[in-house]
């Protein structure tokens with residue numbers, strides 16, 4: 001027996017000790033929390049009510065000093081000294097409770113209250129109370145006083161569905177607990193043990209009484225002085241709950257969708273996010289009058305690849321804005337012209353294109369695809385950088401045709417445009433005019449790749465919007481554009497001289513260098529603007545999220561003003577330094593922009609990517625032989641050699657020349673060939689049909705009376721004085737001189753247009769009419 005007793009004497013205390021060690025659950029609180037998003041500096045951006053309907057924020061990392069002093073003074077003045085149970089008040093409470101045979105006096109220390117909060121639904125009986133005391137002592141062994149106070153502040157009820165100090169501070173005072181006054185802290189300190197007092201009615205007077213009594217005690221203990229106490233007692237109680245902040249609705253929703261309930265420490269700049277929202281709202285008020293309701297704005301830091309402002313849509317700008325719940329940052333929309341600079345950059349790298357090189361800008365038709373430029377004019381020939389600056393459609397299509405749709409799709413996919421996932425046949429050449437869908441995010445990211453690469457920063461594959469996100473570096477081989485090409489592209493995009501896009505806000509662009517590109521989709525459904533400096537990428541989309549187009553909605557008029565306002569809210573930037581490697585100087589012809597030939601009279605020196613391929617040298621400057629008066633082109637068969645004047649002239653092909661002359665008054669066309677010269681022997685004929693292009697299918701319209709409207713055909717002749725004789729299917733339909741335009745009215749079916757000049761030169765074009 002003695003042995004058994006001895007064993008029991010050892011085992012029992014040992015068992016008790018083991019039980020004591022493991023009696024407290026690892027995780028005390030398990031209720032679902034609110035999802036919250038904070039800015040990089042910790043500012044609360046937004047919160048959602050928890051799954052069980054509580055405003056219950058994730059624990060913060062500290063208890064603000066004012067609240068800590070208030071709660072300790074009010075609830076547990078010996079908190080700093082006891083071991084979880086305060087023997088003095090426990091003894092007093094036990095005496096009271098025993099005499100009344102029920103639990104009337106709490107006598108709970110803050111530690112015990114933490115235990116009770118963690119055991120919701122536990123009966124309020126004496127055994128339970130004793131058990132909680134044991135658990136409280138165990139909690140004191142596990143955690144510091146600081147941590148226990150934090151557990152209390154994070155999990156105490158504050159009336160209604162508000163749990164935890166931080167949620168309470170936002171709910172009742174509209175700001176963080178760190179920013180509360182003594183009066184506010186004191187009110188929140190008395191609330192957990194009388195949460196019903198906040199309801200309107202007579203109980204508010206009791207709440208005020210309790211708060212002021214606490215403030216008096218704080219003053220008695222010298223924690224606040226008399227003046228502070230008087231001022232704090234003067235503060236009114238909050239009238240009604242404040243709305244929770246909702247500064248980044250779409251980002252918070254996105255985080256929740258991707259990662260559950262958070263909390264989310266974002267990379268956003270709280271002040272910038274607020275300014276961007278204010279800018280959006282100001283423009284929204286104007287755009288709304290044109291029934292344009294939605295907008296998305298993304299601001300990223302080039303150096304870190306982190307998002308600083310994420311404005312998903314116009315939610316909250318006005319009651320019930322349609323479509324405003326849609327997050328426009330990841331939404332796929334028609335790209336408009338926003339991809340043109342990437343084609344330009346790819347072609348510069350390829351050596352196929354020089355920035356100054358003339359690109360053909362004349363009517364284009366291929367398989368019923370007839371793009372036109374903004375304003376429906378043509379320049380005849382235009383330098384490549386101007387194609388990008390002015391976003392000309394027709395030369396861009398020609399450039400893509402030269403580069404190939406397939407290869408350009410490869411560039412876009414390498415740059416992360418994951419929604420551009422069909423094959424070349426699907427897109428065709430309209431890819432460059434908005435045939436593909438992209439998102440604000442992928443657009444901003446592509447421009448970020450170039451800017452970060454050029455700034456010498458680490459290029460990350462993705463933007464980060466949560467701090468501490470581990471990201472992949474973008475492998476160098478995946479960046480399909482060299483620094484040299486990126487620099488030249490940004491250079492072209494920063495040119496503020498955009499004659500057809502005049503607006504008052506353009507003045508801003510002059511004061512600050514920004515590389516920017518706009519885009520407008522077919523049917524005015526999407527307005528884009530993306531801008532880059534060495535420090536920032538700003539991308540803006542404006543339109544209706546349901547896809548409704550509205551007249552007048554263009555990138556320049558709707559998205560760019562927003563983008564420039566956002567830039568003006570950002571710190572200024574310098575400009576990209578020219579890359580020290582991978583560039584070389586090249587002498588180019590001043591007129592054609594091509595590598596200069598011996599004949600080119602004016603030359604410019606240009607920095608270009610150092611690649612093996614180059615366009616051919618300038619063939620626009622050529623030697624021409626003229627008669628002494630300069631009226632005819634001649635050769636020695638029609639003019640004595642000693643009389644021939646030989647000149648170097650800049651000569652464009654006839655179709656380009658016709659348009660080019662409209663805008664370049666200095667252009668001198670060649671005089672005609674001497675009548676005795678055989679024109680056919682000089683290669684291409686002098687006649688060029690501008691419209692219709694070979695193979696075009698015309699759709700003729702009819703007027704109100706039912707008569708056909710007809711169609712204007714247009715041609716050009718190398719000799720300005722030539723007469724052209726027009727035939728459709730061998731029937732003579734008219735003659736033209738000078739400007740070769742003719743109104744015709746062909747019947748439906750296939751036709752052959754034949755033009756013949758006075759020298760017997762002939763040009764045939766097949767077309768059809770539907």
Ligand SMILES: [Zn+2]
Nearest residue numbers: 589600618621
């Ligand atoms: Zn030249």
